[in-house]
Amino acid sequence: MLHDPKGGSFWFDAGALCLDFAHTGGEGPYAVFETLHDPADLGVWLAQPPLTAVLTEAVTARELTAAKALRQAIWDAAHARAAGRSLPAAAIETVNRAAAAAPLVPELAVDGASAAWASPVRTAQALSTLARETIELLSGTFAERIRECASDDCPLVFVDTSRPGARRWCSMERCGNRHKLRALRARRATDR
Template sequence: MRARTTGRVLHDPKGGSFRFDAGAVCLDFAHTGGEGRYAVFESLHTPEDLAEWLAAPPLSAVLTVPATDADLGAAKSLRQAVWVVAHARADGEALPSDQVAVINAAASAPPLAPRLSDDGTSADWAAPVTVTQALSTLAREMVELLTGPLADRFRECASDNCPLVFVDSSRPGARRWCSMERCGNRSKLRTHRARRTGSA
């Protein structure tokens, strides 16, 4: 049914890609695009794009009811709410009530229902599998994060110009970067260059 790992490959419109693990599927979903200046990162252009994202691991929610334009609109509303609330928690600010209401509304719908295989060795989602159920599952995960043991582990990437947000589930709670492959290595390179310049 689902892999235990989270994370997706993000693509920069200027070129290049890297794997980013936000620590939760709902936070991975929050990074599929956005509004305003983040619109250039949009990956959910059509209902089919949404269905493809939901069907990929670790959620693996293969829809049995086709996604609609209304579903896509609801998905983008939830995505924005998760993004805004995650950043507010990472910044230690009060959560915007209007965005909390969007998350609660999505969570109030019936979620995806797991179904055990006849031999008891695997599982998938019981039909019907709809966008509304998938969004409810994502919203409920966000509620659990905000109220559970990782509630104080929301972080924004330590890079000055990277807005990616994640929940730090590492044991020491010392994660600073969206990805060592990207911002972590860039920071190391800048530090190294600064030291060389200082030595010179």
Template sequence: MRVSATGRRLHDPKGGSFWFDAGAVCLDFAHSGGEGQYAVFETLHEPTDLAEWLAQPPLSAEVPATHRDLAAAKKLRQAIWETAHAQAARQALPIDAVATINRFAAVAPLVPQLAADGTAAAWAAPVRASQVLSTLAREMIDLLTGPYAERFRECASDNCPLVFVDSSRPGARRWCAMERCGNRHKLRAHRARKS
């Protein structure tokens, strides 16, 4: 997989935004919206929103997306979200979510293609949304079975549901982002010491 840099700017419906690096593109994708109480964070409203998300680095997959692709993407996204949270909580992985991830992973993934001069790579055409979703599902499987399997974390803030893979050398990352929950925690601790 040609995925190297991760992270996206997340926007709070109440205003403001912050950079959040989940440590893997599939986890960044899991934070592109949600169901139920997380529907207010939805960014994938139309197929064009999905196409735009997939076209951004590091995937850089230019694909035409349909309503069917959008529905499939949201199904995979929810499965990744549920599985990541279960792994972070050290609970059994949800059977239905695992089955969904496996189903998406079974489809042919993106295939990298080197330019003739050897200076650039792209995805071999034709690129389909199903291939990108397969690539994301396979990345999630690699995370769950690889060296970072025990490094899934939920933000230590008591009201932040963001999940990430802690790839820091000491494995001591606690916050979704220092500029958000980390700083809020420091401010609360400072106020508590003063009072």
């Protein structure tokens, strides 16, 4: 669920956890969407499904800075891939640096039917897991399916996992319906 600073919210499935992370805020004009204001906010975000990484150590200010750098690198790389441009060298370096740390380690529960992350669960491990997913996404079979929303005023990126590969909108509830409404109004205006 994404929240608009002007009010309202809408369902948005980016198709990859790393892209969901990239949409938690940003720099410049995207600062109004910031959700990671302090280290505790990052801890809360990481603990939410689907990652569900409940940290065993509190997030530090330095780790929040590293997380925001990774988030920006994912954002820049995904937009470059969506536009068919070369990935920025700085983004590649940041993603690779985060991925070099040990990732979260899955652990089967005693009941054999559920899993969790093996303790300790640290911020650097969660960021490494996000960076590794980014690497898989940017270099894998869905790399050519990373898209930017077709709306003129929406910068969201997503993985088009639809069978025909024809998804155009971040969300039909938001940008898709806005486009349909504009097209309908334009048709009615020309019919008059």
